[in-house]
Ligand SMILES: Nc1ncnc2c1ncn2[C@@H]1O[C@H](COP(=O)(O)OP(=O)(O)OP(=O)(O)O)[C@@H](O)[C@H]1O
């Protein structure tokens with residue numbers, strides 16, 4: 234089907250056991266992604282970004298309890314057998330993590346790891362064909378001298394080159410969906426830009442959907458079409474990148490964009506907001522952001538706001554309909 238979303242996440246909740254019973258780290262997340270689309274997921278540390286996307290991949294810690302719906306090209310993934318989700322991982326969807334060293338096996342050559350990734354999902358391919366395909370993949374991620382580099386071990390590669398190997402493994406079977414969880418944070422700044430450019434180019438060429446978790450607003454602005462902002466386990470605002478940067482509605486989003494210089498040059502990282510975010514066990518009643526929000530009213534302490542639609546933006550704030558104008562007036566008063 235032409236218009237079928239690539240990924241549809243609805244009502245996703247994830248809870249962890251604690252001494253005081255289960256506490257929810259992801260509290261009802263909804264979003265969708267089309268083929269070839271790039272969405273950024275942003276929010277402070279502990280807001281639930283990684284857990285949300287691990288739930289999509291079926292990669293949660295065993296103690297975690299997940300509910301809700303995750304559909305990949307219309308197919309429900311929640312509750313399917315482990316064997317089946319393992320088959321989909323690496324073939325239809327793959328995940329790239331922050332630290333390429335933990336993703337690679339130190340005692341196998343990078344070539345063996347890449348050919349293994351190819352052969353596990355394409356068992357009929359011959360070793361020679363798998364090696365040729367691996368060399369071609371190394372070439373596509375701009376690893377110089379790919380034939381020679383195939384026989385080296387991860388420690389012989391720089392951080393940036395290692396992350397290219399991980400990207401080559403992630404795209405080896407031309408997945409429909411890639412989830413990249415802060416894929417370049419461990420790399421130095423110039424290498425970060427090259428690796429991200431490569432990843433977005435590969436997604437464009439292959440029409441792969443990409444969810445990119447990042448703390449870097451410059452990356453969001455430069456790469457993504459859509460953005461979702463998470464706070465305390467929920468998406469509090471989601472929109473197109475253009476609209477979110479131009480008209481952020483949620484006070485939390487406005488706070489994150491607070492240090493945003495004009496939309497030129499280095500946009501920078503998420504801004505610090507006064508106070509600390511709650512942990513999963515200490516999320517307050519009402520709007521989870523209320524203890525830190527300058528605009529909070531009584532209702533915010535008792536009633537949880539639902540996501541409502543304003544043009545291309547969906548925002549969960551009781552005052553979202555008045556806030557941009559109100560904030561503008563306060564600024565000029
Ligand atoms: N294995 C676990 N056991 C119990 N609770 C966990 C576990 N992993 C995560 N959590 C809880 O889930 C919350 C969300 O964690 P998550 O790793 O998704 O945050 P994040 O938004 O990715 O943060 P960061 O930006 O630091 O990577 C954490 O604050 C923590 O309370």
Ligand code: SF4
Pocket residue numbers: 483484485520521522523524526527528529530533538549550551552553
């Ligand atoms: S609902 Fe209330 S506390 Fe929450 S962000 Fe909106 S104004 Fe602030």
Ligand SMILES: [Mg+2]
Pocket residue numbers: 282283284414
């Ligand atoms: Mg994380």
